[in-house]
Amino acid sequence: MERRGEFRVSVSKDYLVFASAHFITFAGHRCEGLHGHNYRARVTIDGRLNEESWFVFDFVELKRIMRGLCDEIDHLVLLPTQSDRVQVREDGDNVHVAVDNRPRYLFPRRDCALLPIPNTTVEMLAEMLIDRLRVALEKAGASGLTAIEMEVEESFGQSATCRVTI
Ligand SMILES: [Zn+2]
Numbered sequence: 001m002e003r004r005g006e007f008r009v010s011v012s013k014d015y016l017v018f019a020s021a022h023f024i025t026f027a028g029h030r031c032e033g034l035h036g037h038n039y040r041a042r043v044t045i046d047g048r049l050n051e052e053s054w055f056v057f058d059f060v061e062l063k064r065i066m067r068g069l070c071d072e073i074d075h076l077v078l079l080p081t082q083s084d085r086v087q088v089r090e091d092g093d094n095v096h097v098a099v100d101n102r103p104r105y106l107f108p109r110r111d112c113a114l115l116p117i118p119n120t121t122v123e124m125l126a127e128m129l130i131d132r133l134r135v136a137l138e139k140a141g142a143s144g145l146t147a148i149e150m151e152v153e154e155s156f157g158q159s160a161t162c163r164v165t166i
Contacts, residue, residue, distance in 0.1 A: 047145035065137065077112045079113065121160070146166055
C-alpha cells in the first residue's frame with residue numbers, strides 16, 4: 001500500500017510543565033512586576049514516516065527530550081538577555097537585573113535561567129523551545145521532519161503557538 005498521508009505526532013501539556021517566575025516589558029515604559037506561572041507546553045512534529053519503524057519520531061524519546069527542556073527552566077526566574085530594556089548582569093554568584101537602567105532585582109545565579117530572547121513572553125518561550133528541541137532532535141538522529149509547532153500556555157486558555165518549517 002502506498003502511503004500518501006501526512007503525519008504528525010504530539011506530546012501535550014499535562015506532561016510538560018514548568019513553574020517559573022518572570023516579568024515582561026511592554027511598549028513604552030510599562031513593565032510587569034515579578035510573578036509566576038505554571039507553564040504548560042504542547043509540541044507537534046510533522047514529518048515523513050520512518051519506514052523502518054513506521055513512526056515520525058519515537059514518542060518515548062520525544063517526551064524525554066521535552067521533559068528535559070522543561071526541567072532546564074523549571075523553578076527558575078526566567079530572564080531575557082536580548083532585551084533593549086532589561087539589563088541582566090552576572091556577578092559571581094549573583095545576577096543583577098535592571099529595567100531601563102534602574103536596578104530592580106538581585107537574584108542568586110543558581111535560581112535564574114538566562115535566556116537568549118528579547119522578552120519572556122510565551123511567544124518567545126515557544127520559539128526558544130523549538131530551537132532547543134531542533135538541536136536535541138538532530139542529536140537524537142531524527143530525520144524527515146518537516147515542521148515543529150510549539151504551544152506554551154501560561155494560564156488556562158491563554159497561550160501562544162509558534163510553528164517553524166524545517
Ligand atoms: Zn506572566
